Amino acid sequence: MNTHFVTFSDTVSQAGEPSNQDAALLDAYSTTVVNVAKKVSQSVVQIKVSGRSTPATPAQRRAPNRGDADGGSGSGFIISTDGYIITNNHVVAGATTIMVSLPDSRDYEATLIGRDPATDIAVIKIYADGLKAIRFADSKQVQVGQIAIAVGNPYGFQYSLTAGVVSALGRTLRSESGRLIDDVIQTDASLNPGNSGGPLVNSAGDVIGVNTAVILPAQGICFAVSSNLTALVAGKLIMHGRVRRGYLGIAGQLINLTERIKQYNQLTAKTGVMVASVEPDGVAGNGELLQGDIIVGFNGQPVTSVDDLHLLLTDDTIGRQIPVSILRQNRHKRIVVTPGEIK
Structure with missing residues (x-):
C-alpha cells in the first residue's frame, strides 16, 4: 500500500x-x-x-x-x-x-x-x-x-x-x-x-x-x-x-389598551397615544380632538406611541386635512385634523 x-x-x-x-x-x-x-x-x-x-x-x-x-x-x-x-x-x-x-x-x-x-x-x-x-x-x-x-x-x-x-x-x-x-x-x-x-x-x-x-x-x-x-x-x-414638520398642538402620553377595548374595536396594537391636553393656538386645526381621546391611527397608519406620531407628522401633512382614528369613550371614531408647521 x-x-x-x-x-x-x-x-x-x-x-x-x-x-x-x-x-x-x-x-x-x-x-x-x-x-x-x-x-x-x-x-x-x-x-x-x-x-x-x-x-x-x-x-x-x-x-x-x-x-x-x-x-x-x-x-x-x-x-x-x-x-x-x-x-x-x-x-x-x-x-x-x-x-x-x-x-x-x-x-x-x-x-x-x-x-x-x-x-x-x-x-x-x-x-x-x-x-x-x-x-x-x-x-x-x-x-x-x-x-x-x-x-x-x-x-x-x-x-x-x-x-x-x-x-x-x-x-x-x-x-x-x-x-x-x-x-x-x-x-x-x-x-x-x-x-x-x-x-x-x-x-x-x-x-x-x-x-x-x-x-x-x-x-x-x-x-x-x-x-x-x-x-x-x-x-x-x-x-x-x-x-418643516407637522404640528398638532397636543400633549400626548402612551397608554395601554385593554384586551376588551382591542377586541371590541378590532385593533391589533397594544398601545395608543392619549391626548392629555389640546392647545387651541390657531397653528393647527385640532378642534375635533378632545382631552382623553386615544389616537390609534393617523393618515391611515397605526399609531402606537408619541414617536409614531412624530414620524407621521411630515412636511407633507402641513395644511392638509388628515384623517385620524381615535378611541373616544372606548369607541372607535374617525375625525379630521389639519396639522400646522412646528416652529
Missing part, C-alpha cells in the same frame, strides 16, 4: 509570527485604510465655535473647550466644492462665531445655513477655493460587519482616524428635541469628544454616516446618523434653511 503525505507549507510559522496568508490579509486591510485616509483627509475640517448665546447642552459640554468658557470644537466634512459643510447641530447650536480650519491650515469664518435639532444635523458654508468634496454612499447597502472608518478631531487634535466595523443597523437615538432619530448606525470605531460631526466612511471612502454620539461609560458603542437621512435633511436645510 502506497502512503501519500499532504503538506501545506514547507516551513512552519514560529509562534507569534504571522503566516504568509495572514500577512497578505493584514496588508490588504492596511492598504484599504491608508487609501481611505488619503481620499478623505482633505474633506474633513475642524470646527471651533464661540459666543454661545444659550447654555450649553450636555452634548455640547462633551466637546473640548479650548480655554473659552462659551466655546467648543467639533468636526465636519465638505460636501460640495462651493463650500457647504455638514456637522452636528449640537456642535454649532447657539454659537455666534463659527470658525472652520481646513487640513491645509487655512481658516475661514463660516455662515450657518440651517440646523435640525431633531436629527442633530447642521449645514454651514465657507467661501474658499480648492475645496475637495466627499460623497455619500447609500446607507441602505451598509451591512453589519463591514469596515467603518471614523474621521474627526478628537479633543481638538486635528485630523484623527479610527477604524472598526459596523456593529448594528437600524438603531434609534433620542435627539435633544425629544424626537427619535431613526436608522442610526452603531459602530465600534473609537469616537471621542470632538469627533462629533465628522464622517463615518466605508472602505471606498464614501460617507455612510455622521458621527453624532458616544455612550461614555461603555467601550466601543458609538452612533452615526445614516447617510441617507443626512443627505435628505441637508438638502432641505440648504434649500429652505430648516426642515
Whole structure:
C-alpha cells in the first residue's frame, strides 16, 4: 500500500509570527485604510465655535473647550466644492462665531445655513477655493460587519482616524428635541469628544454616516446618523434653511389598551397615544380632538406611541386635512385634523 503525505507549507510559522496568508490579509486591510485616509483627509475640517448665546447642552459640554468658557470644537466634512459643510447641530447650536480650519491650515469664518435639532444635523458654508468634496454612499447597502472608518478631531487634535466595523443597523437615538432619530448606525470605531460631526466612511471612502454620539461609560458603542437621512435633511436645510414638520398642538402620553377595548374595536396594537391636553393656538386645526381621546391611527397608519406620531407628522401633512382614528369613550371614531408647521 502506497502512503501519500499532504503538506501545506514547507516551513512552519514560529509562534507569534504571522503566516504568509495572514500577512497578505493584514496588508490588504492596511492598504484599504491608508487609501481611505488619503481620499478623505482633505474633506474633513475642524470646527471651533464661540459666543454661545444659550447654555450649553450636555452634548455640547462633551466637546473640548479650548480655554473659552462659551466655546467648543467639533468636526465636519465638505460636501460640495462651493463650500457647504455638514456637522452636528449640537456642535454649532447657539454659537455666534463659527470658525472652520481646513487640513491645509487655512481658516475661514463660516455662515450657518440651517440646523435640525431633531436629527442633530447642521449645514454651514465657507467661501474658499480648492475645496475637495466627499460623497455619500447609500446607507441602505451598509451591512453589519463591514469596515467603518471614523474621521474627526478628537479633543481638538486635528485630523484623527479610527477604524472598526459596523456593529448594528437600524438603531434609534433620542435627539435633544425629544424626537427619535431613526436608522442610526452603531459602530465600534473609537469616537471621542470632538469627533462629533465628522464622517463615518466605508472602505471606498464614501460617507455612510455622521458621527453624532458616544455612550461614555461603555467601550466601543458609538452612533452615526445614516447617510441617507443626512443627505435628505441637508438638502432641505440648504434649500429652505430648516426642515418643516407637522404640528398638532397636543400633549400626548402612551397608554395601554385593554384586551376588551382591542377586541371590541378590532385593533391589533397594544398601545395608543392619549391626548392629555389640546392647545387651541390657531397653528393647527385640532378642534375635533378632545382631552382623553386615544389616537390609534393617523393618515391611515397605526399609531402606537408619541414617536409614531412624530414620524407621521411630515412636511407633507402641513395644511392638509388628515384623517385620524381615535378611541373616544372606548369607541372607535374617525375625525379630521389639519396639522400646522412646528416652529
